[in-house]
Amino acid sequence: MYDVDKQQAGWWFIFCNDRLLSPGESPQWVEAHWHDLPFLHDYEDQVVRVGEHQSKPCYAVDVGAQAPEGLDWTANSLRSMILGHLGEDSLNLIARAWQLTVFLRTHRWCGQCGSQMHRVQWEIATHCHRCQHRCYPRVSPCIIVAIRKDNRILLAQGPSQRERKMWSTLAGFVESGESLEQAVHREVLEEVGVNIRNVRYYGSQPWPFPHNLMVGFLADYDSGEIRVDGEEILVADWFDINDLPFVPPPVSIAGQLIEATKGLVNNNT
Ligand SMILES: [Zn+2]
Secondary structure, three states, X not given: OOOOOOOOOEEEEEEEOOEXXXXXXXXXXXXXXXXHOHHHHHHHHHOEEEXXXXXXXXXXXXXXXXXXXXXXXXXXXXHHHHOOOOOHHHHHHHHHHHHHHHHHHOOOEOOOOOOEOEEOOOOOOEEOOOOOOEEOOOOEEEEEEEEEEXXXXXXXXXXXXXXXXXXXXXXXXXXXXXXXXXXXXXXXXXXXXXXXEEEEEEEEEEEOOOOEEEEEEEEEEEEOOOOOOOOOOOEEEEEEOOOOOOOOOOOOHHHHHHHHHHHHHXXXX
């Protein structure tokens, strides 16, 4: 029933706790044959096939809370890997690998009757044989929006951005029963007290902390003065698009929305 193709080399994401195990100093996925990774053989039932890269299968393996004994690999945070030098294809794969790992970790027991859950063989799901409850990996939609006012953009800092001295676009979870567009208007009003108009879809990006789907929008300022809630958002301001503070890199959708706004301003559109 296991996912490993033992005939050919694959790419391996090996997770320990919330970190990625890598043979060198810097975080990386590992290209190897199954027989070259003997320390994984006890975890064969934990292997999940997550996709393909350069015509080779990609796998995620969860070794749990402790690295296999005697293995002197380094444990790196996913965030450092993602904010390093990843392209979008690899970003999507690592997002999927991590999200499936979290899914299997957190769905060992049935949420309905408390029995043990079992992995379904033909799809990524867990199933309870007692009450037939079935679970699929969770995806949590979040909106993220770049707001333009003439040649300026609204950027904000929450507690985590403040720690990294970074300014970013506004983002927030979509609530139950809400459309994406409603979520954009509500989040902006709640977080910074302004109204926006001309909301346009930009694009989306899976973001594995832990299972978000970031849905990006561009918007124009309409009315209101900036007023932050002091909790989710500590400070927000308008910045000249050609004189920006430290912002997220273009690998993230926040960075791409900022670049797109810069393009709009500089093309006078
Ligand atoms: Zn059950």
